[in-house]
Amino acid sequence: MTTTAQPGGSFVDTDLSADLAAAALDLARKFHDGATLWVISPQWEPHAHHVAVEFVHPVIMGKRALPSVALVDPDPVAQARVASQPGDLLLAVASADEPAVVDAMRRAQAWGVLTLWIGSGPRPPAGAANHILWVDSDDPMVPATGTFVLMYHLLWELTHVCFEHPGLLKPAAGECTDEVCVTCSDEGRLAEVVLEPADATGQALVRTATGEEWADVTMIGPDLAPNDLVLIHAGAAITRLDAGQGVTR
């Protein structure tokens, strides 16, 4: 008996359709502000290419071409790090245990990048990405049955619907847009080390969601290396995050 795969469309229930809608509105808002969509899929690179071509060269005449690039180097984290700028988007098509994607998603906060994660099987922990668009199936063949294709097709279709509503492309009220917002205030911002501490000064160049800055790292020690993740408070690095340690989004 041949195995019959469950149609991808049958997974799009009330919850997943709401997740797709919220993700599409965020995508449209970021594109509206000039974002580029970076796409990684270390296990299934063709999915990354399909997403990029979908946005760059729309199948429907008259829809805007939007900037999107598949990052398929052997080290997608390094590629995403150098490619992305604050305000950009990072979309992964990957299972929850894909190490490069787990790493990229936690670092994206320091890069100032909004994250989306499409996958199936066990879910990533809540907050692992800004938008988790998940197919709740343990069938390992899901990535080859058109289900992920459906997911990013829907994302593209809904995003373009949002462009017909220019009034809603501004940030929603209550979103963090200035320094008084608690979640991104100076209470402990995630930063990635760009340049290790320069000898006696105890200052290291770090990268945060708002750009690059020099931070006092004397509390953490001199062995800080590029790409280490630290928390910054009031201009000083107060904690170093170990590999695998989660970040609060």
Next chain:
Amino acid sequence: MTTHDSESTSFLYPFIESEETDAKSLLDDLAASARGKAAESAGLQRASLDEYDDALTAAGTGMAERFLRGGRLYTFGNGGSSTDAATLASLFSRPARGRPVAAWSLAADEAVVTALGNDVGFELIFKRQIIAHARDRDVAIALSTSGNSEDLMTAITEANQRGLLTIGFSGHDGGRMAVAEDLDFCFTVHSQSIHRIQESHAMLGYRLWSVTQQHMARPRNGVHTL
């Protein structure tokens, strides 16, 4: 493709202007739209599998027999279909379960594709690779949502002349693929949406793989061939 910003047509829609501030009704509409399109996708996948049940079994069986003789699979398409062709090739060559067989996408190597496109013309990027690689025990699968792409049609003709098993995935009314005598099997997904066609192509490809796996795991002449 020409693009138009929504601004150029916005005068036609005075009520969806920039005054709109409450996103809730839009989000509700988007979610409903997603569910509607998803249901359409699922229905089309089921209908396509039903329509081609016998032909998919025959094609998958023919593929398995070629793989058992050392044959390999070439997949090809343009744009999004080239990525679906690559996904299909990797389903055969490194499946999450079952027996891997040799398969690759003819768009995967940018050196080869740009060399051929630049030197002999874009319509020959796949045909010239068929000439270089193909043996009579191999299989060629072409994916096109229109069924009309010239670079695919010339490659199919070449593959057929060289004795390959030739399979086409098409859409809309099937286009040139639907009437091509060079195709042993043509699976046309009857839809006007390129997105929904591609989603069904993936499901049809998955069924081909499933039939192939089943056939290759079967004992032959009392002896298990594995």
